[in-house]
Amino acid sequence: xxxxxxxxxxxxxxxxxxxxxxxxxxxxxxxxxxxxxxxxxxxxxxxxxxxxxxxxxxxxxxxxxxxxxxxxxxxxxxxxxxxxxxxxxxxxxxxxxxxxxxxxxxxxxxxxxxxxxxxxxxxxxxxxxxxxxxxxxxxxxxxxxxxxxxxxxxxxxxxxxxxxxxxxxxxxxxxxxxxxxxxxxxxxxxxxxxxxx
Numbered sequence: 001x002x003x004x005x006x007x008x009x010x011x012x013x014x015x016x017x018x019x020x021x022x023x024x025x026x027x028x029x030x031x032x033x034x035x036x037x038x039x040x041x042x043x044x045x046x047x048x049x050x051x052x053x054x055x056x057x058x059x060x061x062x063x064x065x066x067x068x069x070x071x072x073x074x075x076x077x078x079x080x081x082x083x084x085x086x087x088x089x090x091x092x093x094x095x096x097x098x099x100x101x102x103x104x105x106x107x108x109x110x111x112x113x114x115x116x117x118x119x120x121x122x123x124x125x126x127x128x129x130x131x132x133x134x135x136x137x138x139x140x141x142x143x144x145x146x147x148x149x150x151x152x153x154x155x156x157x158x159x160x161x162x163x164x165x166x167x168x169x170x171x172x173x174x175x176x177x178x179x180x181x182x183x184x185x186x187x188x189x190x191x192x193x194x195x196x197x
Contacts, residue, residue, distance in 0.1 A: 001068075001191060003043065003068060005068055008064075011063050011064070012095075014062075014094075014098065018064070018103070019072070021103070024072070026074070026191055026194065027109045028040060028073065029109060029110070029111060030114075032078035034112045034142055035142040036112050037050035037051055038142075039178050040075060041178070042178040042184060043073075043184060050065075050075050062076055062096070063076075071191075071195045076100075077093075079126065100133070100135055101133050107136070111139055111140065112142050113141050114141075115156060116146050116155070127163055127171075128166050137171055138172045138173060139159075140173070140183075141155075141174065142176055142177070142178070144183070145177040152175070156175065172190065
């Protein structure tokens with residue numbers, strides 16, 4: 001798949017404010033500061049489609065982008081950033097939970113994992129929550145250019161091994177870098193299969 005058009009559609013504070021279900025949706029989510037906006041911009045071949053902020057946790061709404069006039073990319077708020085006010089954090093976490101568990105046009109979730117880090121409990125718990133809700137997802141390891149190939153391979157293998165202890169079937173996974181654009185073709189190829197399936 002090649003992204004020929006990518007346009008911001010709308011932001012929604014909750015499930016009720018989302019666009020009417022219609023086009024298939026692929027949602028992107030991850031722990032705050034995982035590089036989600038940079039990845040989205042890389043996939044779309046656009047420098048500023050998704051806002052890249054120096055402040056982790058900047059995405060507070062469910063942001064919808066129309067891709068190739070045929071599917072929606074949904075940029076979801078990150079999780080795990082403690083400096084957001086408690087009330088606001090609970091509000092958008094509820095919005096994300098409602099969207100992921102109830103949105104009828106959601107086809108798959110791209111769960112972003114920082115490849116530089118050892119397995120984080122919050123990421124593993126989020127995987128477990130998705131599995132328990134029977135919500136389809138794939139793993140997207142980000143920032144692959146930031147570490148040596150051997151360490152990258154080790155970190156990915158360790159995460160998958162710990163995940164295997166929690167869930168029965170290993171989800172598909174992709175290794176990406178927004179800087180050198182690695183993984184772009186593979187991830188977009190998967191999205192194309194899901195959207196057209």
